[in-house]
Structures are given as C-alpha cells and as structure tokens.
Amino acid sequence: MSRTPIALFILVGLAGCTVGPDYAGPVTAVSERWIEPATAGAVETAWWGRFNDPLLTGLIDQAVASGPDVREARARIAEARANREAVAGGRGPQVTAKGSATENVLSENGQLPIASIPGFVRDYSLFDIGFDASWELDFFGRKTREIEAARAREGAADESARDVMMTLAGDIVRSYFELRAAQADIRNAQALTASNDEVLSLSELRYRGGEETRIEVDRAQSAARQSAIQVTEASTRAAAAAYRIATLMGVAPETVVPHLKAPGPIPSSPEAIATGVRSDLLRRRPDVRRAERELAAATANVGVATANLFPRFSLLGGIGQQARKVGDLFSPGSTRLQIGPSFSWPVFSFGAIRAEIRAAGARADAAGARYEKAVAAALSDSEAAINRWSAAKKNVEDARTSQQADQHTLDLARLRFQRGEDNRLDLERARASALASQKRLSEALGSEGVAAVALFKALGGGWEESES
Numbered sequence: 001m002s003r004t005p006i007a008l009f010i011l012v013g014l015a016g017c018t019v020g021p022d023y024a025g026p027v028t029a030v031s032e033r034w035i036e037p038a039t040a041g042a043v044e045t046a047w048w049g050r051f052n053d054p055l056l057t058g059l060i061d062q063a064v065a066s067g068p069d070v071r072e073a074r075a076r077i078a079e080a081r082a083n084r085e086a087v088a089g090g091r092g093p094q095v096t097a098k099g100s101a102t103e104n105v106l107s108e109n110g111q112l113p114i115a116s117i118p119g120f121v122r123d124y125s126l127f128d129i130g131f132d133a134s135w136e137l138d139f140f141g142r143k144t145r146e147i148e149a150a151r152a153r154e155g156a157a158d159e160s161a162r163d164v165m166m167t168l169a170g171d172i173v174r175s176y177f178e179l180r181a182a183q184a185d186i187r188n189a190q191a192l193t194a195s196n197d198e199v200l201s202l203s204e205l206r207y208r209g210g211e212e213t214r215i216e217v218d219r220a221q222s223a224a225r226q227s228a229i230q231v232t233e234a235s236t237r238a239a240a241a242a243y244r245i246a247t248l249m250g251v252a253p254e255t256v257v258p259h260l261k262a263p264g265p266i267p268s269s270p271e272a273i274a275t276g277v278r279s280d281l282l283r284r285r286p287d288v289r290r291a292e293r294e295l296a297a298a299t300a301n302v303g304v305a306t307a308n309l310f311p312r313f314s315l316l317g318g319i320g321q322q323a324r325k326v327g328d329l330f331s332p333g334s335t336r337l338q339i340g341p342s343f344s345w346p347v348f349s350f351g352a353i354r355a356e357i358r359a360a361g362a363r364a365d366a367a368g369a370r371y372e373k374a375v376a377a378a379l380s381d382s383e384a385a386i387n388r389w390s391a392a393k394k395n396v397e398d399a400r401t402s403q404q405a406d407q408h409t410l411d412l413a414r415l416r417f418q419r420g421e422d423n424r425l426d427l428e429r430a431r432a433s434a435l436a437s438q439k440r441l442s443e444a445l446g447s448e449g450v451a452a453v454a455l456f457k458a459l460g461g462g463w464e465e466s467e468s
Contacts, residue, residue, distance in 0.1 A: 017139075017140060017141065018140070018141025018144050018145065018303065019140050019141055019145075019303055019306045019307050019309075019310065020141070020145055020299075020300070020302045020303020020304070020305075020306040020307065021299055021302055021303065021364075023148070023295075023296050023299040023300060025292060025296075026292065026295065026368070026371055026372075028282060028372075028375050030278060030279045030281070030282065030375075030379065031278060031279065032277050032278050032279045033278060034275060034278050034383065034386065035383050036383050036386040036387050036390070037386070037390065038275040038278075038386055039272045039273060039274050039275055040274065040275075041274030041275075041276070042274055042276055043274060043275065043276040043280075043284060043459045043460065043461045044273070044274065044456060044459075044461045045461055047456040047461045048060050048169055048173055048456075050269075050270045050452075051173070051267035051268065051269065051270075051449070051452075052267065052268060053176075053264075053267040055259070055264070056172075056173065056176050056267060059172055059176070059245065059249065059256070060168075060169050060172055060173070062249060062251075063168055063169070063172060063248060063249045063250070064165050064168065064169065066250075067168060067248070067249055067250045068250035069164050069168055069248075069250070070161070070164060070165055070168065072164075073157075073160055073161035073164040073165070074161055076157045076160065076161070077154070077157045077158055077161055079157070080150070080153050080154040080156075080157040080158075081154050081157075083150055083153070083154075084147070084150035084151055084153070084154045087143075087146050087147050087150040088147050088150070090143065090146075091138060091143045091147065092135070093133055093134070093135040093315075094133065094134050094135065095131055095132070095133045096131065096132050096133070097130075097131055098128070098129070098130060098131070098132055098320070099128065099129040099130075100126075100127070100128045100129075101125070101126075101127050101128075102125070102126050103123070103124075103125055104123065104124055104125070104126055105122060105123045106122050106123070108122060124324050125324055125325070126322070126323075126324055127321075127322070127323055127324070127325075127326055127329050128320060128321070128322045128336075129320055129321055129322075129329065130318060130319050130320010130321060130322075130336065131318065131319055131320060132316075132317070132318040133315075133316070133317045133318065134314055134315070134316050134317075135314060135315045136312055136313070136314045137313045137314065137315065139310070139313055140307045140310040141303060141307060142303075142304055142307030142308070142312075144303075145300045145301070145302075145303030145304045145307065146300075146304050148296070148297075148300035148303070149296075149297045149298075149300035149301050149304065150297075152293045152294070152296035152297035152300060153293070153294075153297045155289075155293040155296075156290050156293035156294050156297065159286045159287075159289045159290035159293060160286070160290055162286035162289075163286040163287055163290065166286060166457060166460075166461075167457070168248060170453050170454075170456070170457045171248050172245055172248050172249070173449070173453045174449075174450050174453050175241045175244045175245045175248065176241070176245065176267070177266065177267065177446050177449035177450055177453070178237065178241040178446065178450075179238055179241035179242055179245070179260060180264055180265065180266040180267065180446070181266055181442055181443065181445070181446030181449075182234050182235075182237035182238035182241060183234075183238050183263050183264065184265075184266055184439075184442035184445075184446075185230065185234035185237070185439060185442060185443075186231060186234040186235055186238060186263075187263070188435055188438055188439045188442060189227055189228075189230035189231040189234055189439075190231055191435055192227040192230070192432060192435040192436070192439075193224065193227040193228050193230075193231060195428050195431045195432050195435060196220065196223045196224040196226075196227045196428075196432060197224050198424070198428045199220045199223065199224070199425060199428045199429060199432065200217070200220040200221055200223075200224045202423075202424055202425045202428065203216050203217045203219075203220040203425070204217055204220075206425070223432070238261070239261070241260075242256075242257045242260040242261055243257060245260060266442065266445045266446060266449065267449060269445070269448045269449050269452045270452060273389060273452060273455050273456065273459075275382075275386060275455075275459055276459065278379075278382075281378055281379065281382055281459065281460060282375060282378065284459065284460030284461070285374075285378045285460040286460065287374055287377075287378065288371070288374045288375055288378050290374075291367070291370050291371040291373075291374040291375075292371055294367050294370065294371075295364070295367040295368055295370075295371050297367075298360070298363050298364040298366075298367040298368075299364050299367075301360045301363065301364070302357065302360040302361050302364055304360070305353070305356045305357045305359075305360040306357050308346070308353045308356070309350065309353055309354075309357075310345075311343045311344065311345035312343060312344050312345070313341065313342075313343045314341070314342050314343065315339075315340075315341055315342075316338070316339070316340060316341070316342050317338060317339040317340075318336070318337070318338040318339075319335070319336070319337050319338075320335075320336050321334045321335060321336070322334055322336045378458075378460075381458045382455075382458040382459055384458075385451070385454045385455040385457075385458035385459075386455060386458075388451045388454060388455070389448075389451045389452060389454075389455045391451075392444070392447050392448040392450075392451035392452075393448060395444045395447065395448070396441070396444045396445060396448050398444075399437070399440045399441040399443075399444040399445075400441055400444075402437050402440065402441075403434070403437040403438055403440070403441045405437075406430075406433050406434040406436075406437040407434050407437070409430050409433065409434070410427075410430045410431055410433070410434040412430075413426055413427045413430035413431075414427060414430075
C-alpha cells in the first residue's frame with residue numbers, strides 16, 4: 001500500500017472519535033461516621049425556620065429573592081447558560097445572508113489587459129445577494145469538548161449561586177443573633193446601672209455614717225460607671241448589627257433598621273441538629289460541588305486543546321444572484337453556486353499546540369488539587385462546627401444553672417430584706433450578681449445561635465439541588 005491510502009485510512013479511522021481525556025468524577029473515600037458526637041437524621045434545608053422567628057425568616061426570604069449578591073450570582077448563571085448555548089449553536093451549520101452593491105473601476109495597467117479586451121469596460125456596477133453556509137464536521141470532538149466545558153462552567157456558576165445564598169442566609173442569621181444579644185445586654189446593663197446607682201447611694205450614706213470605708217464607696221462608684229458604659233457599648237453593637245443586616249439585604253437602612261431596633265428576644269436555638277451521613281456531605285456542600293464542576297470544565301478543555309493537533313474538516317456552500325444590472329439580478333443566468341469540502345491543518349504549529357495542551361493539563365491538575373482542598377476543608381469545617389455546637393450548648397447549660405442559682409440567692413435576699421433580716425445594700429448586691437449571671441446567659445444563648453448557624457452552613461443545608 002502507498003502512504004497516501006494509509007494516511008487516508010488513518011484519518012477515516014479517527015473520524016468520529018473524541019480526543020482528550022474522558023471525564024470521570026473524582027472518587028473520594030470518606031467515612032460514613034463522624035469523628036465528633038453527631039445526631040442522626042436528614043440535614044435541614046430551610047434551616048433558618050428552626051429558630052421560630054417570623055421576622056428573621058422574612059428578612060432571609062427577601063434577601064434571597066432580591067438581594068444584590070443573589071442577583072449578581074443569578075446573572076452569572078444566565079451568562080454561563082448563554083455561553084453554553086452559543087457554543088452548542090456553533091456545532092450546527094452556520095448560514096449567513098449577504099448582499100452588496102458596488103461600483104468598480106479596474107486598472108488599465110493592472111494584471112488584466114483591460115484595454116486589449118474587446119467589449120470589456122473598465123468601470124462597472126456589480127450587485128450580489130445570496131446565502132453562504134459552512135459546517136465544521138466534529139470528527140475529533142473539539143466541539144463536543146467545548147460543549148462539555150461550557151456545560152460544566154454553567155454547573156459551577158449554579159453552585160456558586162447556591163453558595164452565595166447559603167452564605168447570605170448564614171450572615172443574616174448570625175447578625176440577627178448579635179442584634180438580639182446586644183439588645184438583651186442593653187436591658188441587662190440598664191437594670192444593672194439602676195442597681196449599682198442604688199448601691200452607690202447606700203454606700204455613700206453608710207460612709208457618712210461611719211459604717212463603711214471610702215474604698216467601698218469608690219468600688220460602688222466604679223461599678224456604676226462601668227454599667228453605664230456597658231449600656232452605650234451594647235447600644236453601639238445593636239445598631240451595627242442592624243445596619244449590617246440592611247447591607248446584606250442590599251436595601252436602604254431606613255427600610256429595615258427601625259423594625260430591627262424594636263427590642264426582641266434572642267431566638268431559641270434547636271435542641272438538636274441532624275448531621276446526616278458524613279459521606280453525603282460532599283454531595284450537599286455547594287463549594288465542593290463547584291470545585292468538581294470546575295475540574296470537569298478543566299478536563300474538557302484538555303480535549304479542546306488536543307483537538308487542535310488534528311485537521312478541521314468543513315462543508316462550504318454558497319448560493320445567490322449576481323449581475324451588473326439590477327434588472328438582471330433575478331434572472332436564471334445570474335445564479336451563482338459554490339459547494340464543496342475544505343479542511344485546515346496547522347502542520348507547522350504542533351510545538352505551540354502541544355504547549356497549549358500541557359498548559360491545559362496543568363490547569364486540570366490545579367483544579368483537581370482545588371477539589372481535594374475543598375473536600376478536606378468541608379470535612380474539617382463540619383467536624384469543627386459539630387464540636388463548637390456541642391460546646392455552645394454546654395455553655396448555655398452551665399450559664400443557665402449559674403443564673404438560676406443567683407436568682408435563687410436574690411429571691412432569698414429579697415425575702416430577708418422584707419423580714420428586716422438584711423439591709424438594702426445586701427439586696428442590691430444580690431441583684432447585681434443575678435444581673436451579671438443573666439448577662440452571661442444572654443451571651444451564651446447568642447453564641448449558641450451563632451454556633452448553630454455555623455453547623456447548618458457546614459453541613460451544606462440551604463437549598464435543594466434542583467433549585468437555582
């Protein structure tokens with residue numbers, strides 16, 4: 001056999017194949033059992049409803065529906081989808097309608113001997129109208145790989161939007177807990193200020209009566225000032241949290257801040273949070289799924305680069321009418337037709353193309369490393385969140401026990417004062433101790449809520465896979 005038939009045989013054999021690596025999703029061995037003590041059950045989706053606060057739920061619903069961060073993420077999805085449709089549209093025949101009307105003047109001293117040709121005029125009009133078509137045959141899968149990459153990028157944009165929505169919901173809930181905890185501190189600090197002012201007045205009376213030293217008066221005065229400072233600091237924290245929520249929602253502060261500044265209780269955190277099966281975490285976390293889609297796109301791009309090593313085959317065609325006079329444009333003799341195959345092959349660019357393939361492969365390797373990092377971060381993040389949640393609940397139990405003990409002491413002090421067994425100073429000191437315990441309990445409840453938010457986010461709860 002001669003070399004030409006052999007080459008043709010090889011090309012025909014390769015026709016219809018798709019070059020480059022075929023993508024297979026990464027397989028990561030993950031234990032189904034958590035390291036930290038976990039609660040069995042399905043992971044919550046709209047988990048913010050577990051806090052049973054209608055105002056909080058309304059804030060999140062509004063932010064997810066129309067917040068600027070979400071709108072931007074959805075715009076990126078629309079862009080990726082349009083790009084994928086554009087790439088897919090390029091796989092079929094491309095038809096272009098064309099038309100022209102030109103005045104032409106040929107040179108007498110040019111390549112054609114115009115003056116020597118009888119009846120040939122130097123200047124003339126030319127009218128042309130018709131259609132040109134081309135269709136690149138995807139013998140080596142370049143278009144197929146381009147569509148695969150575009151589809152994967154669309155999936156990555158979709159996962160990014162889910163990540164944005166989940167992060168937005170988490171930030172709003174966290175800020176809301178900080179707001180309510182600060183408001184609880186305001187109420188507590190105001191009550192503590194009134195109690196410390198009473199202690200200061202009594203200490204000054206006892207000092208003037210010679211029953212206390214100046215040290216006790218100075219101590220009472222310092223406590224009164226500290227509690228007044230706490231009121232100001234808590235008010236500042238509450239205002240900052242309210243304005244932060246407005247920023248997260250992307251609305252003018254006056255539309256939500258007045259409602260948020262109205263005092264409200266700290267939302268109750270769930271008694272338990274189901275963590276699901278540990279190995280399912282990678283299918284829920286949008287950051288991990290986004291990293292997987294980016295890996296798929298990078299792998300497909302290796303195939304796109306590899307296809308450039310091979311020739312591109314196309315079918316070309318054109319049909320139309322061409323004439324020197326408008327009146328002759330649509331006569332049968334003015335019809336023009338062109339049809340036939342073509343190919344292009346950058347035979348002297350293989351060095352550059354192979355460098356592009358290596359670069360695409362390196363980008364795929366980097367995407368694989370990012371995926372592995374996302375998996376490791378997701379596992380560690382979720383385990384740490386379970387640990388923080390357990391510690392936060394323990395802190396609430398301890399703070400509540402301490403608060404109940406100090407409240408019992410205050411009740412006894414009040415009873416002894418009513419019976420005349422203790423003076424007013426002892427009662428106010430017991431009240432100050434009870435208020436301090438109440439402050440610690442409020443702080444523990446706020447921290448418990450923040451820990452719950454972190455755990456819900458770490459578990460990947462938020463939106464179903466079919467949502468966007």
